[in-house]
Amino acid sequence: MSSGCTGAETIMAKGSTKTRYVCTVCAAVSPQWAGQCPECGEWNTLEEQRTPTPAAGTRGSIQGRAQYAGDTGIRTLAEVPRDRETRFSAGVGEFDRVLGGGLVAGGVILLGGDPGIGKSTLLLEVVARVASRHGALYVTGEESLQQVGLRAERLGVGDAGLKLLAETRVETIIELAARERPEVLVVDSIQTIHSDALGSAPGGVAQVREAAAQLVQFAKQTGTVLFLVGHVTKEGQLAGPRVLEHMVDTVLYFESDSGSRYRLLRAVKNRFGAANELGVFAMLETGLKEVKNPSAIFLSRHEQPVPGSAILVTREGTRPLLLELQALVAESPLSNPRRLAVGMDGNRMGMLLAVLQRHAGVSTAGEDVFVNVVGGVRIAETASDLPALLAVISSLRDRPIPQDWVIFGEVGLAGEIRPVPNGPDRLAEAARHGFRRALVPAKNAPARGEAPDGLEVIGVERLDAALDWIREAD
Numbered sequence: 001m002s003s004g005c006t007g008a009e010t011i012m013a014k015g016s017t018k019t020r021y022v023c024t025v026c027a028a029v030s031p032q033w034a035g036q037c038p039e040c041g042e043w044n045t046l047e048e049q050r051t052p053t054p055a056a057g058t059r060g061s062i063q064g065r066a067q068y069a070g071d072t073g074i075r076t077l078a079e080v081p082r083d084r085e086t087r088f089s090a091g092v093g094e095f096d097r098v099l100g101g102g103l104v105a106g107g108v109i110l111l112g113g114d115p116g117i118g119k120s121t122l123l124l125e126v127v128a129r130v131a132s133r134h135g136a137l138y139v140t141g142e143e144s145l146q147q148v149g150l151r152a153e154r155l156g157v158g159d160a161g162l163k164l165l166a167e168t169r170v171e172t173i174i175e176l177a178a179r180e181r182p183e184v185l186v187v188d189s190i191q192t193i194h195s196d197a198l199g200s201a202p203g204g205v206a207q208v209r210e211a212a213a214q215l216v217q218f219a220k221q222t223g224t225v226l227f228l229v230g231h232v233t234k235e236g237q238l239a240g241p242r243v244l245e246h247m248v249d250t251v252l253y254f255e256s257d258s259g260s261r262y263r264l265l266r267a268v269k270n271r272f273g274a275a276n277e278l279g280v281f282a283m284l285e286t287g288l289k290e291v292k293n294p295s296a297i298f299l300s301r302h303e304q305p306v307p308g309s310a311i312l313v314t315r316e317g318t319r320p321l322l323l324e325l326q327a328l329v330a331e332s333p334l335s336n337p338r339r340l341a342v343g344m345d346g347n348r349m350g351m352l353l354a355v356l357q358r359h360a361g362v363s364t365a366g367e368d369v370f371v372n373v374v375g376g377v378r379i380a381e382t383a384s385d386l387p388a389l390l391a392v393i394s395s396l397r398d399r400p401i402p403q404d405w406v407i408f409g410e411v412g413l414a415g416e417i418r419p420v421p422n423g424p425d426r427l428a429e430a431a432r433h434g435f436r437r438a439l440v441p442a443k444n445a446p447a448r449g450e451a452p453d454g455l456e457v458i459g460v461e462r463l464d465a466a467l468d469w470i471r472e473a474d
Helices: 007-014 062-066 093-099 119-131 145-155 170-180 205-222 243-247 294-298 346-360 382-397 423-432 463-473
Strands: 015-023 046-054 108-113 136-140 163-166 184-188 225-230 250-255 262-270 278-284 287-290 309-316 319-331 339-342 367-373 405-407 437-441 456-460
Touching (some): 093 262, 093 278, 093 287, 108 205, 108 243, 119 136, 119 145, 119 184, 119 287, 145 163, 163 170, 170 205, 184 205, 205 225, 205 243, 294 319, 309 423, 319 382, 339 346, 346 367, 346 463, 367 382, 382 437, 382 463, 423 437, 437 463
Parallel strands (some): 108 225, 108 250, 136 184, 184 225, 309 405
Antiparallel strands (some): 015 046, 250 262, 278 287
16 A cells, blocks of 8 residues: 555645634634634624635745845835825815825725715715716625616716726626726725635625725725725624724714714824814705805804803814804702713713812702703814803803803813813804804913904903803803
């Protein structure tokens, strides 16, 4: 009997297929199946995955890699070229603003949002305008070409020359895109795309990660602008592996308040521009229309002064934005009064109420306190501290704040009013909308003669001083 290797043994020596199990929730890898994931504790989430195992000797040893030492690719910082990234406009001003000035060649953009909010509508309008000047390919994995065509006709972009493809296999998408060489490629959505290299179903953690990795590599090698549409979970986060957000250059969220016709496009990550930049759109029957002056839609002027209402100037990215902040203080029938904040951090609101009691002598211990940012915008900065407290006092005392006042400033635990960034831009935005008086931190107050025309700026250093000004304004 021969001692040589059999055919099967030869195949195994050259390479074999290894089976492993990947969790669809946390992407943890297990050598064998189990009912519960050992990492995240979720049940029935381990899926079988077959991966080829390279044959012995294929991994380069130190000696084997030494022959390539002639050009390692390592460069000093001084040798790196300083050429600016190549940008071109998407044809939609608000979209360009959120991206930091336009589309960047080779940039990968991930767009997420609730179902039906208008992600496909927005991207179809954008790539249709781009297609008139640059090559563009729209790949749909969820809809038929007829459905996309009907939407394009409704949006008035049916004759834009945009190329369409209905495909879910990532290898086919890359092959056809390499042949067409579009400057902009849209994949709607990444959860429907699968790779033949994996045996799991589309939408799983492994499939999403593998498909995205291949598409990102194609975009970087060819300089193609790549848009990936992503689903979101019930918590409002992008579905799939968290590494997906790290693989792309820009992460955009399309948001909307329930029942509102306005849509907010927010950049939460941007390697080529400012994060937290905000774009505003209005959803109409003919599609999305950009709103170039969002302060005008979020700022509602009452016919008569209303207690509990304060106007603040917040900042979203590089844009100052005027918003109305409303507070309602009412006697609580509960032993533990409620504290509810919509549009701002509820924990910070509770801290501010404690500062109000300690340093201004105003107690809300037996009162329910509700605070709301009108328009569905969420404020993540501290400039809303002072207007929130003054709105609470206005509601508690049933004394309205004058309608021509605008307020912003951070409140510290010691009762001091701390400055916020970009004070001059905020004041200029307030003056442009006709406000006559601004109550701001003392360090944000401009020097004499430098305030915007028609705007009186009052700088305060302590919370009790701000309350005195509001009391005198009555």
